[in-house]
Amino acid sequence: MTTIRKAVFPVAGLGTRFLPATKAVAKEMLTIVDKPLIQYAAEEAEKAGIDTLIFVLGRTKNSIIDHFDKAYELESELALRNKTELLKIVKDTVPEGVNCVFIRQSEALGLGHAVLCAEAVVGNEPFVVILPDDLIDSEGDNCTQQMMDVYDEYGCSVIGTQTINISESNHYGMVAGPIIRDGLSRVDEIIEKPLPAEAPSDQAIVGRYILTPAIFEVLKTTERGAGGEIQLTDGIAELRKREEVYAYSFVGKRYDCGSKIGYLKATVEYALKHNDLADEFRQYLRQVSV
Ligand code: G1P
Numbered sequence: 001m002t003t004i005r006k007a008v009f010p011v012a013g014l015g016t017r018f019l020p021a022t023k024a025v026a027k028e029m030l031t032i033v034d035k036p037l038i039q040y041a042a043e044e045a046e047k048a049g050i051d052t053l054i055f056v057l058g059r060t061k062n063s064i065i066d067h068f069d070k071a072y073e074l075e076s077e078l079a080l081r082n083k084t085e086l087l088k089i090v091k092d093t094v095p096e097g098v099n100c101v102f103i104r105q106s107e108a109l110g111l112g113h114a115v116l117c118a119e120a121v122v123g124n125e126p127f128v129v130i131l132p133d134d135l136i137d138s139e140g141d142n143c144t145q146q147m148m149d150v151y152d153e154y155g156c157s158v159i160g161t162q163t164i165n166i167s168e169s170n171h172y173g174m175v176a177g178p179i180i181r182d183g184l185s186r187v188d189e190i191i192e193k194p195l196p197a198e199a200p201s202d203q204a205i206v207g208r209y210i211l212t213p214a215i216f217e218v219l220k221t222t223e224r225g226a227g228g229e230i231q232l233t234d235g236i237a238e239l240r241k242r243e244e245v246y247a248y249s250f251v252g253k254r255y256d257c258g259s260k261i262g263y264l265k266a267t268v269e270y271a272l273k274h275n276d277l278a279d280e281f282r283q284y285l286r287q288v289s290v
Helices: 037-047 063-066 071-079 083-090 111-117 143-152 164-171 214-220 230-242 260-271 279-290
Strands: 008-010 050-056 101-106 127-130 134-137 157-163 172-178 179-181 184-186 188-191 202-211 247-248 254-258
Touching: 008 037, 008 111, 008 179, 008 202, 037 063, 037 127, 050 063, 050 111, 050 254, 063 157, 063 230, 071 083, 101 260, 111 214, 127 143, 134 202, 134 260, 143 202, 164 179, 164 202, 179 254, 188 230, 202 230, 202 247, 214 230, 230 247, 254 260, 260 279
Parallel strands: 008 050, 008 127, 050 101, 157 247
Antiparallel strands: 127 202, 134 254, 157 202, 172 188, 172 202, 179 184, 184 247
């Protein structure tokens, strides 16, 4: 049995790529069909057995706190009207036995800093980090579960990766190292957003990490890196000098919902899988397809 119970969701980014939609609404509250991105991320964690969701929030992210709060008026109204299915949907936002903790990241100093903000709540335990912008659809076990299985076997930090076109390396943390087994390698090199000529391989980090608590000590002394921010990637570069870190090429399809095109692709594909919508939407797409 895995001992990982806590997941950290860094949700401090400004979401400038979606302005004006994200002027007053957190980008993690943008919906794919009928659920906000942050809820997909929370459900992935819950399905993998996480019982403590830790949100590290920037200003203007209060809608995330509201989303995971109990909605008394709505619930009593739905109960009065006997809308049992809707009531269940509302209540299931945070299932029984799951706790939410909200931490303010008062300065937007980067992903590494956001993770460090969770130290007091995570304590001396391994934990998961999920970036909700990266929506991952897996047929079998979800990405977090797959990575937990790797952690259970090897007991070291695990980073989720996928193969990308190397021309896009400047958008990702990039890793390289010797292969341990199919889909799993050791991280010997790791660098944040290198130019293609400097990328160590075509293996890019996606927004899933399992980290040992040793990362916190490292992040305390990590200096500002790419984009002037305290980068988690730089922290992991230091961590791997102290203990092994593995890169795991997960099974599943990742949508970059931090970009408009990735967001649109996810919307279309999730709608095509949606119980109530799939048939009508498929028909509609046939009509409009060019
Ligand atoms: C972050 C990480 C980067 C990773 C990416 C995955 O970058 O810093 O290493 O490859 O997420 O989505 P961001 O997209 O927040 O700039």
